[in-house]
Amino acid sequence: MAVLTEAQTEFFEAKIARDEKIEPRDPMPEGYRVHLIRQISQHAHSEVIGMQPEGNWVTRAPSLRAKLILLAKIQDECGHGLYLYSAAETLGISRDEMLAQLHAGKAKYSSIFNYPTLTWADIGAIGWLVDGAAIVNQVSLQRTSYGPYSRAMVRICKEESFHQRQGYEIMAQLMAGTRKQRAMAQDAMNRWWAPALMMFGPPDNDSPRSHDAFNWKIKRESNDTLRQRFIDKTVQQAEVIGLTIPDPDMKFNEATKHYDIGPLNWKEFYEVIKGNGPCNRQRMDHHIQVHEDGAWVREAAQKAMLNGHKPA
Ligand code: FAQ
Numbered sequence: 001m002a003v004l005t006e007a008q009t010e011f012f013e014a015k016i017a018r019d020e021k022i023e024p025r026d027p028m029p030e031g032y033r034v035h036l037i038r039q040i041s042q043h044a045h046s047e048v049i050g051m052q053p054e055g056n057w058v059t060r061a062p063s064l065r066a067k068l069i070l071l072a073k074i075q076d077e078c079g080h081g082l083y084l085y086s087a088a089e090t091l092g093i094s095r096d097e098m099l100a101q102l103h104a105g106k107a108k109y110s111s112i113f114n115y116p117t118l119t120w121a122d123i124g125a126i127g128w129l130v131d132g133a134a135i136v137n138q139v140s141l142q143r144t145s146y147g148p149y150s151r152a153m154v155r156i157c158k159e160e161s162f163h164q165r166q167g168y169e170i171m172a173q174l175m176a177g178t179r180k181q182r183a184m185a186q187d188a189m190n191r192w193w194a195p196a197l198m199m200f201g202p203p204d205n206d207s208p209r210s211h212d213a214f215n216w217k218i219k220r221e222s223n224d225t226l227r228q229r230f231i232d233k234t235v236q237q238a239e240v241i242g243l244t245i246p247d248p249d250m251k252f253n254e255a256t257k258h259y260d261i262g263p264l265n266w267k268e269f270y271e272v273i274k275g276n277g278p279c280n281r282q283r284m285d286h287h288i289q290v291h292e293d294g295a296w297v298r299e300a301a302q303k304a305m306l307n308g309h310k311p312a
Contacts, residue, residue, distance in 0.1 A: 021147035044084035046110035087148040114277030121188035127167015145217035
């Protein structure tokens, strides 16, 4: 990769300083390009792997309405993966290369999708907490400096807000139900709360990527700032439907006007992102298997394109 000339560097830095978007054909430092490929591809992989825990409940959804909504949501997540892979491709990497990195364990995906969905309430918890956390992060990323990533975020956020409501509706319904249903909702809350908070990444003082990400305006707000925003919003939503936040140390801080929380288990987080979470192996094996099984579809589609058939 060619090193930027002085004029190209000035052009890039001036655009960043003016808060203008960097576009695919603009000159950009190699470090910026590589940083974005890492983050956008990991984001895309998360959307796609995230379909697995939800897919586990499609055939067991408690009503036709719930099943239709869940299917539509899962399909949306697949679409999000598509926008994000396309955004990453504008940086000069192919989809095959990104998938090879995922399968070789070189690219990560969100820690959250390595936890199992044991009951229907987990589908509620994913929509409410996981999509809720994803929205807080992605609203901030709408202002990221890379144009294609920023525009993908705008579209994705519109859809995620429906997902969050779908999950909250499930939790609210269960909390208005029998004692057993309320216990099921609380149990899901107990298992998903801390992993959802860890989706925002390690604490600011232990986030090696943040320095460059802020300089290049890829990241606009820190991991801890976004985590706190999510906590403040979600605690109130839990109270409305009668769920208890599973953190005995959590309390409202009158001085800061934010909720303080107890310590999170970062050891568990690092184990999960190293591949040792409860479902890492299962998620990856499934992804590789489906990718291999679908090879004939990709080949047929490519041949059809070469023969001049345009996708509908
Ligand atoms: N999981 O220095 P930082 C969704 C890694 S979409 C795994 O703080 P950075 C929708 C990080 O990559 C959810 N790894 O890094 C949905 C780095 O490792 P590396 C996905 C994590 O990049 C719902 C190392 O730790 N959203 O849920 C995690 O500045 C339902 C050091 O960390 C995105 O990907 C983690 N949670 O900040 C779909 C948002 N956190 O790469 C289906 C875009 C950190 O050096 C169903 N990404 N790591 O080997 C971001 O905003 C950032 O990349 C952060 C991490 C905030 C995730």
